[in-house]
Amino acid sequence: MDFFVQVLIDGLMNGAIYGLVAAGLSLIWGVMDVINFAHGEFLMVAMYTCYWIGMLVGLDPLFSWVLTGAFLFFLSAGSYKFIVRRSIGKAAMAPLLATFGLSIFLKNFCLNRFTPNFRLLSGTSLEGKVTHIFGAIVSQPKLVTAIFSLVMLCVLHYMIKKTRIGRAIQATAMDREAAELMGVDTERIFTLVFGIGGMCVGIAGGFMTSYLAVFPEVGALFSLIAFVVVALGGFGSIPGALCAALLIGLVESFAGFYIAPVMKYVAVFALYLAVVLVRPKGLFGW
Amino acid sequence: MNDKNGSFMKSKRRLIDNILWIGLIAVLAALIFIPGAIGKSTHTHVLVLVLLYASMAQSWNILGGYCGQISFGHSVFFGLGAYGAGMAMVTYGSMPWLGILAGAIIAAVTSVLLGWPCFKLRGHYFAIATFAIVEIFGRVFLIWDWIGGALGLDYPIIKDSWSYFLWSSNKTGYYTGALVLFVFIFGVVRYIESRKLGYYMRAVKEGQETAESLGVNSTKVKLTAMALSAFLAALCGAFFAQYNYRVDPPMVMSLDMSMKFVLITILGGMGTFWGPFLGAAVLIPLQEYTRTSLAFLGPGVDQMVYGLLIIFMMVRQPKGIMGFLAEFGILGRNEKKEATGDDAS
Numbered sequence: 128m129d130f131f132v133q134v135l136i137d138g139l140m141n142g143a144i145y146g147l148v149a150a151g152l153s154l155i156w157g158v159m160d161v162i163n164f165a166h167g168e169f170l171m172v173a174m175y176t177c178y179w180i181g182m183l184v185g186l187d188p189l190f191s192w193v194l195t196g197a198f199l200f201f202l203s204a205g206s207y208k209f210i211v212r213r214s215i216g217k218a219a220m221a222p223l224l225a226t227f228g229l230s231i232f233l234k235n236f237c238l239n240r241f242t243p244n245f246r247l248l249s250g251t252s253l254e255g256k257v258t259h260i261f262g263a264i265v266s267q268p269k270l271v272t273a274i275f276s277l278v279m280l281c282v283l284h285y286m287i288k289k290t291r292i293g294r295a296i297q298a299t300a301m302d303r304e305a306a307e308l309m310g311v312d313t314e315r316i317f318t319l320v321f322g323i324g325g326m327c328v329g330i331a332g333g334f335m336t337s338y339l340a341v342f343p344e345v346g347a348l349f350s351l352i353a354f355v356v357v358a359l360g361g362f363g364s365i366p367g368a369l370c371a372a373l374l375i376g377l378v379e380s381f382a383g384f385y386i387a388p389v390m391k392y393v394a395v396f397a398l399y400l401a402v403v404l405v406r407p408k409g410l411f412g413w
Numbered sequence: 414m415n416d417k418n419g420s421f422m423k424s425k426r427r428l429i430d431n432i433l434w435i436g437l438i439a440v441l442a443a444l445i446f447i448p449g450a451i452g453k454s455t456h457t458h459v460l461v462l463v464l465l466y467a468s469m470a471q472s473w474n475i476l477g478g479y480c481g482q483i484s485f486g487h488s489v490f491f492g493l494g495a496y497g498a499g500m501a502m503v504t505y506g507s508m509p510w511l512g513i514l515a516g517a518i519i520a521a522v523t524s525v526l527l528g529w530p531c532f533k534l535r536g537h538y539f540a541i542a543t544f545a546i547v548e549i550f551g552r553v554f555l556i557w558d559w560i561g562g563a564l565g566l567d568y569p570i571i572k573d574s575w576s577y578f579l580w581s582s583n584k585t586g587y588y589t590g591a592l593v594l595f596v597f598i599f600g601v602v603r604y605i606e607s608r609k610l611g612y613y614m615r616a617v618k619e620g621q622e623t624a625e626s627l628g629v630n631s632t633k634v635k636l637t638a639m640a641l642s643a644f645l646a647a648l649c650g651a652f653f654a655q656y657n658y659r660v661d662p663p664m665v666m667s668l669d670m671s672m673k674f675v676l677i678t679i680l681g682g683m684g685t686f687w688g689p690f691l692g693a694a695v696l697i698p699l700q701e702y703t704r705t706s707l708a709f710l711g712p713g714v715d716q717m718v719y720g721l722l723i724i725f726m727m728v729r730q731p732k733g734i735m736g737f738l739a740e741f742g743i744l745g746r747n748e749k750k751e752a753t754g755d756d757a758s
Contacts, residue, residue, distance in 0.1 A: 233720075239717065
């Protein structure tokens with residue numbers, strides 16, 4: 128029973144974090160119908176940024192997430208301006224492959240500069256602290272990351288549904304030309320959406336540095352999971368992404384514990400295939 | 414009048430293509446007989462890789478380029494072929510030929526079984542489903558002890574011979590083998606290009622609904638293209654295993670390997686006969702060159718160049734080298750239309 132609660136809580140925490148990582152991707156996909164293949168590498172860049180801020184300035188990830196979020200906002204918006212925008216509409220999958228090129232570049236740039244070694248930020252304020260919840264042992268840095276991910280997702284959802292700029296984003300997603308006729312500067316919206324997508328992953332990466340080691344390949348798995356979460360949740364839907372992410376997190380941790388650790392991602396991807404074959408547009412898509 | 418002119422241009426183009434094609438084979442074949450041209454040198458290694466990757470890209474091009482179904486899952490079929498050869502050599506200690514054939518047939522059957530449900534998905538959903546398939550296969554192969562698990566299969570060192578398709582002292586045999594593979598796969602594509610299947614595939618790519626309304630069974634065409642594509646990719650995988658003397662899951666069944674199929678084709682020009690060859694002929698030597706000449710800058714620099722090249726290509730000319738050739742007017746008017754897909758003229 129203890130194990131069950133432990134596995135359940137682990138799954139939910141992972142799920143919430145996947146939710147924030149995937150939210151940015153989902154937004155970009157929903158509004159522009161572009162898959163940002165460099166999403167996982169943005170996460171890696173965010174983690175390195177946070178790591179170096181921690182090492183050089185001594186700022187705790189609990190605070191430096193603001194900086195990584197801002198940095199990734201500009202990195203992501205810039206990569207839209209200079210790369211994605213120029214490849215949209217030219218050929219099928221051109222933006223996807225262009226961002227794949229960016230991901231290779233970023234990964235190997237970090238490999239070249241920072242070596243392939245695993246780096247774990249030590250001396251953070253929550254390091255090694257645990258909380259007991261119903262007999263389960265929960266690491267505090269991870270718990271804080273998960274809770275903050277949920278908060279961020281709520282903020283993002285509120286922003287898209289209620290604010291003026293959020294409505295402009297929705298309008299652009301529904302019908303670009305009609306939105307332009309209504310006076311929405313869709314080019315700016317696209318840049319903004321890319322920036323927000325990068326910011327989400329930047330914030331997630333900033334927090335994750337407090338419990339996860341950084342290395343150049345760290346983003347690869349997260350980006351695959353994020354793709355699956357987005358496709359499962361239906362594009363552009365933040366609540367859909369969160370539900371799908373929680374489901375993926377639970378399947379991952381239960382399959383990892385009750386079947387075999389190596390089977391956890393097999394189970395995740397098999398679940399995705401099974402769902403998408405019955406509902407080709409995902410669980411919450413239309 | 415115009416139409417007649419067009420068909421004349423087309424047959425002329427075909428003639429030029431045929432001459433180029435036969436000339437290319439003749440040059441590549443002649444290298445075997447020139448003493449010193451092929452042997453132990455790294456140039457031979459680069460030539461073998463160019464021929465291998467061109468063949469891989471061409472096998473992908475059948476489904477992705479001609480039929481318009483962009484799959485990121487071809488490393489699965491590549492891996493099945495590699496494991497077919499590896500199992501025959503290592504586990505059964507026999508000649509690899511039966512294993513290669515078995516691997517290719519298994520790959521074709523698997524591709525149909527996977528393609529059947531996946532072809533219901535469109536666009537990005539299809540792409541992500543194929544990513545997921547690669548991950549599943551890669552991880553299952555990693556823990557499957559019968560086929561060597563994570564350690565993979567290490568080839569025994571045996572005497573060089575054609576019957577085992579292994580050479581350790583020089584690369585002439587591999588070069589000949591790669592050339593045969595190259596001619597075979599490009600020959601198959603050359604053959605179907607002007608046959609019914611080739612036209613059906615292009616019709617499905619242009620518009621599935623339109624093609625169906627004209628009586629093309631799009632599912633059947635897509636599955637045929639998939640099976641053929643997987644069969645040929647598996648043959649390349651078998652060659653890859655024989656060439657590297659070993660096979661393990663991350664080496665063959667990874668997303669990076671899948672992307673190689675896609676990127677070389679796109680770099681050269683998707684849906685064109687010459688594209689895969691041009692892509693491999695530019696990319697492979699460039700990569701081998703940058704890896705050695707930029708090594709002083711530290712690890713990963715060649716991959717950074719590769720990444721920048723992809724970005725540049727997608728931003729500047731997503732139709733690849735064939736698109737550039739058309740842009741600079743090296744191809745004629747008709748070809749320009751074909752290569753750039755521009756219907757405005």
